[in-house]
Amino acid sequence: DQCVNEKLTPLLPNKDIKIWAGVDASTKGDSSAVVAVTRRDNKVILANYRKWQPSQKNPLDLELTIEKYLLDLSRAFNLQTVYFDPFQMHRSAVTLKKKGIFMHELPQTVSNCIDFSQNFYDLIQFGNIQFYPRKK
Secondary structure: OOOEOOOOOOOOOEEEEEEEEEEEOOOOOOOEEEEEEEEEOOEEEEEEEEEEOOOOOOOOOOHHHHHHHHHHHHHHEEEEEEEEOHHHHHHHHHHHHHOOOOEEEOOOOHHHHHHHHHHHHHHHHOOOEEEOOOOO
């Protein structure tokens, strides 16, 4: 809650705004999400995000969801890099690279997850990350 800025809203499209995105993809079980951030006043700011909940009965079509959303972000903003775990995203990454999106493979290894978690904790602890409020 300390990181929620009530004045923030999802960013409107603007090619002058640089954003970076992270993807966590699952086709049948866990939630899938794309989270895009930017920097403002030396803070990390949530720019936009999208979440999907696939299931065994309704598996996620990565092309129609995550890939489409990343292409939309690329058209709307100055998308710098997309970080992704290759486990579910390899084919999508190849396709998106061909369309001009810079994709950076970042496997969810134990070591990487420790680094992600520590970085996120530090951003929160020192007040260097801000989120817009969730819809009520």
